[in-house]
Structure formats: structure tokens, C-alpha cells
Amino acid sequence: MSTDQGQRTIRCLVAKVGLDGHDRGAHVIARAFRDAGFEVIYSGLHRSPDEVVQAAVQEDVDVLGISILSGAHNTLVPKILEGLEEYDALSDTLVIVGGIVPEDDRSALYDAGVAEIFGPGASMEETIDFVREHAPQRE
Template sequence: MSHESQRNIRCLVAKVGLDGHDRGAHVITRAFRDAGFEVIYSGLHKAPEEIVQATVQEDVDVLGISILSGAHNTLVPKIVEGLQEYDAFEDTLIIVGGIVPDEDREGLKEAGVDAIFGPGTPMEETIEFIRENVTRRD
């Protein structure tokens, strides 16, 4: 083993709001683990503040927000604002997975989301995006 080996990428897969559909979150959690990432799953029905706290406390590299409820324009910016308050925004890659209409995507990216992956996105595409864009904090 060389001293060049990097620690695993740490990810928080978070379900925000009242969205009770978590099959996709479980699938992505498994795929991320299979790719060698350390993954923490938030569980269902988390408030934006709880997700911010978990992101900061767990010192994650990637926050994956799974949302299917349609409340993404309200909840996701609240999470981003919370991360900014804790100075955790710059070091955290923020991705959103779920159903986000095309007309809402630009606003979320302007709010600070790095990428949005809709239903049917190949797992490898998401994993490669993370590997190419994560900020290393070794």
C-alpha cells in the first residue's frame, strides 16, 4: 500500500421532508457502498436542519438528497443555506436524486446544488460524477 492511498469518500444519503418513498435511497446507498464509498443513510422524514447537522457532524464529502415529494424548491435551498451557515458548503458536493422537473433544475443549481440525477440515471454515471467532483479533505 502506498502512502498515496486516499481515505474513502464519505457520503450522506438523506431523505428530506414528508417523502416516504425510500427504495431509491436504499438502492443508491448500496451502489455507493459497492463503489467503495462510506455511506450514512439519514432515514425517513428528516427536517432540513437535521440533514445539515448530520452533514456537519459526520464530516461527509458528499450530500445526496433524495426527494420525490415535489418540495425540492423549498427544502433543498434550506439545506444549502444551513451548510453555508456552518461553513460546510464549500467542502460538500451536493447532489439531488429524484423527480425534479426541468424548469426547476436551474434554480436548484443556482442555489448551490452540484448535480441533479433523475429516475433511470445509471448508477455508474452518479458514481463517476462524485469521483470526478468531490473535494478531498485528507
């Protein structure tokens, strides 16, 4: 699926937050997003919530993909969402999470502003289609 000529390229930040050092999945999704025609920025490992927020705001991203496997999703993801809200950027940034998030923890993350959570086994196509369908339309 390609984007229309007049349509703005979707800008994505793929972020690794906290002490989680497992970044293979983040690299895989970043490559898949690039192959799908998205503009991708990768945060690198061990970013603080504030560093992720600053990068998302400064790069004016449409999509923030947070990759987290450490189990600290209930602490770190809400801090990122709160930071985006402080910059009035949450309403025009699609926030998705990839990684290990137990079913019992998901509703609180959705309530806080996460649009979707992609766990193990989610296909690249499913993730790309979700981003294309839900990324904010900007001029």
C-alpha cells in the same frame, strides 16, 4: 474502479428530507455507493432540513445526496444549502439531488449550490463516476 491505497474514502450522507416516504431509490444508491467503496450514512425517512444539515456537518461528509420525490425540492433543498452555508460547509460538500425535479426547477437549484441532479433513469455508474470526479479532495 477502486480507490488508491493512500486516498481517503469518500464519505457520503444519503438523506431523505420532508414528508417523502418513498425510500427505495435512496436505499439503491446507498448500496451502490457502498459497493463502490464509499462510506455511506443513511438518514432514515422524514428528516427536517436542519437534521440533514446537522448530520452532514457532524459526520464531516464529502458528499450529501438528497433524495426527494415529494415535489418540495424548491423549498427543502435551498433550506439545506443555506444551513450548510451557515456552518461554512457548503464549499467543501458536494451536494447532489436524486428524484423527480422538473427541468424548469433545476437552474435555481444549481444556482443555489446543487452540483448535479439525477432523475429517473440515471445509471448508478453515472452517479458514482460523478461523485468520484467531483468529491472534494481533503487530507
